[in-house]
Amino acid sequence: MKLKALIPLIVFVALAILLGWSLRHDPRLIPSPLINKPAPEFALPVLHQPDTQMTLADMRGKVWLLNVWASWCVSCRDEHPVLLEFSKRQLIPIIGLDYKDKRDDALAWLNQFGDPYTNSIMDTAGRVGIDFGVYGVPETFLIDKQGRIRYKFTGPLNADSLEHVLLPHIKELQGA
Amino acid sequence: MIPELGHFALILALAIALALGVLPLWGAARGDAALLGIARPAARLQFALVAGAFACLAWAFAENDFSVTYVAQHSNSHLPLIYRLTAVWGSHEGSLLLWGLMLTGWTAAVSFSRRLPEVFAARVLGVLGLVNAGFLTFLLFTSNPFIRLLPGAAEGNDLNPLLQDPGMVAHPPLLYMGYVGFSVAFAFAIAALLEGRFDAAWARQSRPWTLTAWLFLTLGITLGSGWAYYELGWGGWWFWDPVENASFIPWLLGTALIHSLAVTEKRGAFKGWTILLAIGAFSASLLGTFLVRSGVLTSVHAFAADPSRGVFILALLVAVIGSSLLLYAWRVPRLEGGGLFSDVSRETALLINNVLLAVVTATVLLGTLYPLLIDVLGTTKLSVGPPYFEVVFVPLMTPVVVVMVVAPFLRWKRHALPAIVRQLWLPFAASLVIGLAGAWGVGVFSVRGVLGLSLATWVFLASLQLLQQRLRGTPAASAVSRLADIPAAWWGMWLAHIGIGVFIVGVTFVKGLEQNADVAMKVGDSAQLAGYRFTLQGIDEISGPNYTAIQGRVQLWRGNQLVSMLTPQKRVYTANNMQMTEASIDAGLFRDVYVSLGDAPTPDAWVLRLYYKPFVRWIWAGCLLMALGGLCAALDSRYRKRNKSEAA
Numbered sequence: 001m002k003l004k005a006l007i008p009l010i011v012f013v014a015l016a017i018l019l020g021w022s023l024r025h026d027p028r029l030i031p032s033p034l035i036n037k038p039a040p041e042f043a044l045p046v047l048h049q050p051d052t053q054m055t056l057a058d059m060r061g062k063v064w065l066l067n068v069w070a071s072w073c074v075s076c077r078d079e080h081p082v083l084l085e086f087s088k089r090q091l092i093p094i095i096g097l098d099y100k101d102k103r104d105d106a107l108a109w110l111n112q113f114g115d116p117y118t119n120s121i122m123d124t125a126g127r128v129g130i131d132f133g134v135y136g137v138p139e140t141f142l143i144d145k146q147g148r149i150r151y152k153f154t155g156p157l158n159a160d161s162l163e164h165v166l167l168p169h170i171k172e173l174q175g176a
Numbered sequence: 177m178i179p180e181l182g183h184f185a186l187i188l189a190l191a192i193a194l195a196l197g198v199l200p201l202w203g204a205a206r207g208d209a210a211l212l213g214i215a216r217p218a219a220r221l222q223f224a225l226v227a228g229a230f231a232c233l234a235w236a237f238a239e240n241d242f243s244v245t246y247v248a249q250h251s252n253s254h255l256p257l258i259y260r261l262t263a264v265w266g267s268h269e270g271s272l273l274l275w276g277l278m279l280t281g282w283t284a285a286v287s288f289s290r291r292l293p294e295v296f297a298a299r300v301l302g303v304l305g306l307v308n309a310g311f312l313t314f315l316l317f318t319s320n321p322f323i324r325l326l327p328g329a330a331e332g333n334d335l336n337p338l339l340q341d342p343g344m345v346a347h348p349p350l351l352y353m354g355y356v357g358f359s360v361a362f363a364f365a366i367a368a369l370l371e372g373r374f375d376a377a378w379a380r381q382s383r384p385w386t387l388t389a390w391l392f393l394t395l396g397i398t399l400g401s402g403w404a405y406y407e408l409g410w411g412g413w414w415f416w417d418p419v420e421n422a423s424f425i426p427w428l429l430g431t432a433l434i435h436s437l438a439v440t441e442k443r444g445a446f447k448g449w450t451i452l453l454a455i456g457a458f459s460a461s462l463l464g465t466f467l468v469r470s471g472v473l474t475s476v477h478a479f480a481a482d483p484s485r486g487v488f489i490l491a492l493l494v495a496v497i498g499s500s501l502l503l504y505a506w507r508v509p510r511l512e513g514g515g516l517f518s519d520v521s522r523e524t525a526l527l528i529n530n531v532l533l534a535v536v537t538a539t540v541l542l543g544t545l546y547p548l549l550i551d552v553l554g555t556t557k558l559s560v561g562p563p564y565f566e567v568v569f570v571p572l573m574t575p576v577v578v579v580m581v582v583a584p585f586l587r588w589k590r591h592a593l594p595a596i597v598r599q600l601w602l603p604f605a606a607s608l609v610i611g612l613a614g615a616w617g618v619g620v621f622s623v624r625g626v627l628g629l630s631l632a633t634w635v636f637l638a639s640l641q642l643l644q645q646r647l648r649g650t651p652a653a654s655a656v657s658r659l660a661d662i663p664a665a666w667w668g669m670w671l672a673h674i675g676i677g678v679f680i681v682g683v684t685f686v687k688g689l690e691q692n693a694d695v696a697m698k699v700g701d702s703a704q705l706a707g708y709r710f711t712l713q714g715i716d717e718i719s720g721p722n723y724t725a726i727q728g729r730v731q732l733w734r735g736n737q738l739v740s741m742l743t744p745q746k747r748v749y750t751a752n753n754m755q756m757t758e759a760s761i762d763a764g765l766f767r768d769v770y771v772s773l774g775d776a777p778t779p780d781a782w783v784l785r786l787y788y789k790p791f792v793r794w795i796w797a798g799c800l801l802m803a804l805g806g807l808c809a810a811l812d813s814r815y816r817k818r819n820k821s822e823a824a
Binding site: 005012018019021022023070072073084085107108111112113114 | 452
């Protein structure tokens with residue numbers, strides 16, 4: 001048996017280990033090192049009024065959701081109707097972090113599919129996304145009144161995960 | 177009662193598949209004719225049983241049997257019959273059953289091939305039986321579509337509205353035909369490794385199966401792209417979504433495989449490559465299934481993640497791929513190398529393209545798995561989107577196309593470099609000039625625009641040159657009989673390569689010249705885009721069988737001429753309250769005009785998204801030409817004639 005002939009097998013074993021590892025780590029449940037830590041500071045232009053900026057301090061005293069999205073993100077399309085429906089219940093402010101996107105595309109996207117966000121901010125360079133440890137789009141962070149990240153949801157939300165995962169956390173924080 | 181029959185048929189099919197996977201292989205090793213004889217009838221029986229199970233599930237959907245969990249979750253009595261039937265494969269369990277149906281179907285088709293030597297056929301069928309046994313076990317133990325819901329539901333949840341589209345009717349079956357079809361090439365490779373027989377006859381027998389699988393995969397991907405264009409409502413045709421990549425990776429390997437097989441048949445070379453690609457193409461299909469079904473990657477297709485399913489597919493993956501690569505490592509060093517060839521020869525060209533396609537495959541795979549990889553390393557978190565793929569794909573594919581144009585002009589074994597340069601420089605220079613002038617003339621004067629148009633022109637010119645050269649070389653009398661003398665396989669190659677050129681034209685123009693605009697319009701307003709005038713005539717409320725919709729009536733004018741009436745819709749599906757955009761498209765050979773309906777910013781105004789997509793149809797036309805080429809090549813008469821040396 002020549003060593004060269006074993007290369008494909010070795011590559012495959014490495015791949016299988018990677019896949020096996022990732023199976024135990026559901027992408028939707030990645031623990032963020034930022035959980036229970038203060039959210040990173042940011043000052044970003046507001047999507048609809050690019051002259052005004054929004055900072056972390058503006059949201060102090062409120063329990064709120066930061067939803068990372070982008071017009072180029074296909075999974076966001078999946079999540080969008082759920083978020084839209086949820087926003088109508090007005091339970092919690094939802095701030096959209098428009099990640100690595102062009103302003104025109106983002107506005108067009110919201111126009112076409114509807115705007116569930118209390119406000120959207122533009123992270124064109126993706127710096128704030130990196131500070132938040134954004135792993136893929138979409139992601140949703142739950143932030144408490146003191147500005148600490150309390151929960152992180154990776155991947156598209158669905159009605160079920162909103163109702164049974166996020167909502168209990170929200171209720172608990174709002175009650176505190 | 178009927179669902180239980182289906183369930184029972186599946187259990188029986190598993191038993192048959194196990195017998196098929198064990199007995200003939202054992203018989204082949206011991207030279208036992210009785211055991212070998214089991215292979216063909218068993219292959220047909222297992223197909224009949226799985227087809228029966230599939231029919232039972234289809235019946236449950238047609239009859240609205242909401243006491244079957246899968247039906248209750250994915251159907252609804254208001255859903256039109258056609259979508260009730262296609263809902264059979266609209267979700268996880270049913271699509272796996274479709275996989276099984278295809279796999280046993282291909283196996284049964286192989287069992288009818290009389291060209292294969294008996295022992296070899298038994299080995300191929302045995303390998304396929306083993307794969308099928310693995311899949312049926314997976315189906316029965318983790319994803320049984322026949323599980324009852326007691327008490328039954330009064331009404332179903334409805335099919336995902338994204339999937340209620342004619343494109344969706346044919347997309348999964350075609351895609352799976354391709355995916356699963358590579359299992360035959362795979363089984364041929366494993367049987368050859370087991371037998372140690374690996375010659376030109378083997379390659380010739382394997383080629384039509386591989387080509388057929390490849391052409392179905394091509395069609396499936398094309399249809400999926402068209403579906404995304406129509407249904408996702410924003411005019412894109414490829415998103416580099418993990419699920420799309422999962423179908424593209426086997427396509428790339430399959431493309432390399434059909435070329436590598438040609439060299440093995442003609443020259444006896446590249447044996448190791450061919451075997452590895454045959455294993456690789458099917459492995460990529462399995463890997464794709466794993467990625468899509470296990471939920472390790474999040475994607476637009478967002479399938480439910482069930483860890484037990486992921487573990488099972490991974491185990492299946494390791495068993496199938498791991499054992500075949502082990503067999504490969506053990507057996508392949510014994511294969512004798514093929515004929516020698518010099519640095520300038522058709523073999524070299526095909527080898528370069530094999531390597532390049534393998535690199536492209538690795539790149540796409542890397543991009544798809546990158547989120548997982550980065551997560552393992554636990555360093556910076558990054559996301560990979562279309563920007564990565566667009567940056568790496570074009571530079572890697574450009575040399576592939578260049579070599580593709582040159583290769584058919586090269587002779588096997590050796591070709592003098594000056595001769596080939598003399599032959600090709602003129603059309604090459606002409607293409608550069610045409611590409612530059614064309615790009616400047618139509619306004620896509622960028623590196624990509626010039627590159628795309630020059631490459632495409634070169635593909636077309638070289639194809640004409642190749643045809644002319646072919647006709648000159650034939651001794652027959654009339655032009656017609658000369659044309660008729662060209663083998664179908666050659667036409668297949670010729671058409672598929674032209675298809676690549678057509679595809680490049682489409683991509684270049686769409687990327688370079690597309691225009692879009694979002695306009696808020698009131699009834700009676702007009703908007704201009706790319707020389708067209710759009711007039712919103714009215715907004716109507718309409719209702720379909722399982723949805724209500726708002727429909728815009730948009731007149732499309734060019735100058736004073738009414739081109740067409742477009743009716744974009746915004747639908748709300750009643751059963752699950754999901755909103756869908758239905759774009760309305762005025763399609764043409766040289767441009768599509770595409771309108772979708774957005775939100776209402778004020779009560780009497782509507783946002784219309786207007787697109788002008790030049791040459792977008794060429795993208796799919798190119799893919800269809802490739803599939804047609806695959807069909808021609810698969811139908812070549814030499815695959816059907818029984819060769820004397822083979823019979824011996």
